[in-house]
Amino acid sequence: MISRATADIEQVRRFNRTVARRIGVINDRFLGRGRPFGESRALFEIGTDGIEVRELRIRLGLDSGYMSRLLRALEKDGLIKTTATPGDARVRYASLTPKGQKEWNEIDRRSDDVATSILAPLDERRREDLLSAMARIERLLRASSVMIAAEPADSPTAQWCLQQYFDLLNARFDGGYNPANAQPADAHDFTPPKGVFLIARATGEPVGCGALKSAGPGIGEIKRVWVAESARGLGIGQRLLEELEEAALGFGQKCIRLDTNRSLTEAGALYRKNGYREVPAFNDDPYPDHWFEKVLG
């Protein structure tokens, strides 16, 4: 008997093979335009707006020597020019010449042709079916590539996430939100061994955060749970919560509490679903109107 998990894995592998073949093959060679693939790729990434060479190197994952040579080749063909960046003369900035822009448009058109060639043979119904399945796959692959990791709460990324969180509260709450009026909690509170600050990232971009601090012996408090608008519905909140609880157990916190506001409907639902039960107010913060607690284990 083939187990459920085995069949699932087989399905994923089959998908990988089919799609890699159908897309990879067409893409790679078809888009080449006689030019080495590496050059085309670089040209395409430089794009209409240009790009810092440093950034380009990271995106394509190339050795700096190799990158330099690629750019030299494109330059010699009159497709791009490189200039120093205003702020930092070490960093070079690559941008398309008019000739390069033409070439770029051609690559772009071919990309469209590839897409069209996939859709063309299908009738309306199947086409829509394919498109909706593609949208779903994209979204779910995005979800599956989200990584959650602890980071210092005072790191620039963490600060950025917090700002997003505060902006959200400010938009949702009647009368806005001002962190100065709320219970203070600084980076120190969200640092092991008493707390932690988690950041969820999708392909490098931060898309969510969540924090844990101590609220007395054996008690943890969850704060700052935020998921970017663009990444809602991917189960990131759930995963953050699970990881926060795990961290709490690691710190010996057997009880977790948190507060929230009724305008944060998704958060309320998440907590209830995960076995948090409502308790009387345990603080007199001006913003929360619901208080929850859960005993772990």
Added chain:
Amino acid sequence: MISRATADIEQVRRFNRTVARRIGVINDRFLGRGRPFGESRALFEIGTDGIEVRELRIRLGLDSGYMSRLLRALEKDGLIKTTATPGDARVRYASLTPKGQKEWNEIDRRSDDVATSILAPLDERRREDLLSAMARIERLLRASSVMIAAEPADSPTAQWCLQQYFDLLNARFDGGYNPANAQPADAHDFTPPKGVFLIARATGEPVGCGALKSAGPGIGEIKRVWVAESARGLGIGQRLLEELEEAALGFGQKCIRLDTNRSLTEAGALYRKNGYREVPAFNDDPYPDHWFEKVLG
């Protein structure tokens, strides 16, 4: 305003990018095991059962000289051995040594790991959603890669398709089917400028056929419409029918007729959907019990 078609194309391109990144990257390098990618691919394709070198070359699409060198390299590493095939000493047969089998298992395991790493971060509901979308995409990409082309009706592939068709009739009809009792129609009838024989192929494999012959001045007759079991529901019958009608117009046939049997339910539905209307019997063939006609244009 962005047109509907443009948005669709954008969706396909976005999908291609996402999938190529998430799967392509992991697959290619992660599965490499320090070995050149070409060698790994060959090793994997040789697989547990071994394979004829000829077949392997076709599958990987490699030059025979290059293929030979790849095999020599794998042989030198003690991963495979090659022997002559019993029937034909020109053809070499490549198979894994025990060491090669171990290596193969490792690649296989890594493939599983890649699949698992995609599924693992998702909860049950999203996992199922992803898997079903993958199955759908696979199927629809298969449909979109089906090519229809005219071929001589006496080619081996055409003969093979016809045999499949007759086998199907034989299985479906009460009392079976014997082409000798039916109206004769030979390769000559299905040849331009009076007829044509179309074959639908998916990645090289024939998955359907359909034929057109003349049935008098300005009248065409469609025969031998068959779609492989494994390729039903992909719209191939519809596409064959459309291309046959187009061919008929090209031959100046303004009226098309055809006969069928009630046991071929899909065919009947297809004809009705495409505007064929039932007419009195126009032949006394023993097998058909429904006769259709359509005026083109």
Added chain:
DNA sequence: ATATTTATCTGACTAAAGTCAGAGAATGAT
């Protein structure tokens, strides 16, 4: 029996992709 075709192999290439060790200029840290 001879010619042709098929499958593989070898040698001699080329192009593309990528690595590594510095060098040099600009910037940031102390």
Added chain:
DNA sequence: ATCATTCTCTGACTTTAGTCAGATAAATAT
């Protein structure tokens, strides 16, 4: 002011991938 770091560039490589023109042996066609 000095030192370390960052970013790019150059030269000198290697590896991978692939092509092309025969050579060879076995099988097939005439």
